[in-house]
Amino acid sequence: MPSYAPAFNRILDDLAKRQLRLDFQFGTASNIYEPLRSIGAGAFGIVAEAKVSNTYKSDGENVAIKKIGHASSTPTLARRTLREVRVLRYIRHPNIVVLKDVFRTSGSLGMNVFMVMELMEGSLHNVIHGAEEPLEWDLIAHLLHQILRGLRYIHKAGIAHRDLKPSNLLVNSDGHLRIADFGMAKLATGTNFDEADEHCFYMTQHIATLPYRAPELLFVMPEHSTAVDMYAVGCIFAEMILRRELFPGRSVSSQIKIVLTNLGTPSKQMINDIQCERTKQFIQSFGSQTPLPWEQIVLVRDRQPNFEALEMISQLCQMDPSIRMNVNESFEHIFIKTYFPKTTTERVCPFKVKLDMFAVESIDHKQLIHLIENDIRCADEEEILLPQSCNEIISCDETQEISTRIIEDVETENNNNHHLTHKSSTSGASSASYYSMSSAGSQAESYDPTHSLYDADRRSPRRNNQKHHESELEETDITHITSL
Structure with a gap:
């Protein structure tokens, strides 16, 4: 009796690829990211491994892209999305996930937000x-x-x-x-x-x-x-x-x-x-x-x-x-x-993170959607191809109220890294079971995170002045804070 297993496996593979293409439609970002396989799902998002195009290659490694579908559909989901983007866009620490890129597309029930992070094992x-x-x-x-x-x-x-x-x-x-x-x-x-x-x-x-x-x-x-x-x-x-x-x-x-x-x-x-x-x-x-x-x-x-x-x-x-x-x-x-007998000097979390987090908590659904749209399109489309460093992004937001910036860490985790070998399986197929909500990177010190935020539905690039736009957002955030 002939074996039908190969044929069924091909059908299942084709269905999985088709579903992947449906889930991860990147709009104009498709010329940068190509989804390869699904590596996890959770209550608030799905995650795929993706390949980065040669024109946008930062380190030659694949990335993990987290999709938050219909991110603007409910106040809870909109606030959760805005929290994560606002925390991660300024944070730079060896033991915290690195956000490389964020973009959005339109969906039937609201915007879809895609967060690009470095792939972990x-x-x-x-x-x-x-x-x-x-x-x-x-x-x-x-x-x-x-x-x-x-x-x-x-x-x-x-x-x-x-x-x-x-x-x-x-x-x-x-x-x-x-x-x-x-x-x-x-x-x-x-x-x-x-x-x-x-x-x-x-x-x-x-x-x-x-x-x-x-x-x-x-x-x-x-x-x-x-x-x-x-x-x-x-x-x-x-x-x-x-x-x-x-x-x-x-x-x-x-x-x-x-x-x-x-x-x-x-x-x-x-x-x-x-x-x-x-x-x-x-x-x-x-x-x-x-x-x-x-x-x-x-x-x-x-x-x-x-x-x-x-x-x-x-x-x-x-x-x-x-x-x-x-x-x-x-x-x-x-x-x-x-x-770890020695006390190490740690870098300081940017005060801008605290201001942004404060502004998120006590605003209504409409304002949440407005802030998500502003956060995502705060850079011109050309900057997708020219990644900015974390320090450059922060310098765009500097105001009189926020004068203290990141203090560079004199010691990186690699100095304390024992390169320990353990017997658990953390590679290959095992990585597919844990990316329920987020993925991150392992090389933050060698790669400055890209915060190129743009609207992937727009076909023509915006020419707004980056610094002027960021200063407007800063004033908006502070207005929210002083009004609470």
Whole structure:
């Protein structure tokens, strides 16, 4: 009997290529980027590997392009898109994803936004769950240190990531790690009641992130700070040791139950701060819970416990955010000091990022769409072919109010890179499973990110003066801030 497998495989390949072409229609950017294969999908976007044309080749490497479909269709999606673009367009740090290019096209339900990033080999999820043997302590410390470096950079600007998890931490086989997916990033200055609605929507759409959600987010408390990221770091740290999720809840109620069982009953002050009455009653229904010892929570068979690691996890996963370890304190902990005894000088997150983030949070849907359009078309079309460096982009935005710029880092991650070899699979087909929301690059220091923002639907280039247009946007941002 003849085998039909080859014929069916060809049909499936043709269907996949056809779907890829439908999903990634780049407009006039098609002469620059050619989609090659889909490498992931998530609740808010899909990602493809793409080839860059010879006329626009920066380093000869393929890129990852994240498509946010119908980005302007709802206020939540528009705000999420604008957050990520505004955070990443000025950030330049060895441990944070690099945004190379952004463009948009028209869609049936609103604009489609495409974010071009450098292609990475895998994610921390691949490293943790793909390894045949437990991760060595020096590799765990190396990866943890890079997460903390990236967080210190954004936390100094008062920005909380709010969606840290292993699949949002991208890695290469040399051990280089980058933080990705800033769609939920927010200034950590507290929230308002409108935020609670977004929080509930976010939980229903991102069940997989529940194991990393801090109690103050899980309980819908009013004030959120950068401490939410440190709790997630503690969960990720423990997961690297256990090779399984620390608190593996699959629903809000089950996650609350697991947290209470392990960490004990929240303080009366925390319970009083909970806005949701149903959540408050649910917590109180468990009565008084005694916290378990961390030697029991993070228990690994056939492996001697590392008490310094357990002590650090216990401080990172404190129930009360006011006593939780912050990012600066984490660098002073003995576990980190053992592997990284020297204190390094870090660059400063541009103040423009903070201004932009502030302007995003309290504006209506129509204004969000207007800001997305302005951000995307802030450069002439010719500049697509002539990439600007990050410093040049920032200098276009300099104003009297924003005089402090990036302080160059005297030490790059390569100086601390141990070139550690691990047994997890982080290349080839494994990279297809983790690009759920974002992708990033591994060579930020050798390639200045391109922020050539343009409208891919326009067939004729715009000739507006770049600097004049940017100054207008600056005034618009500051107007939003002063009016709040």
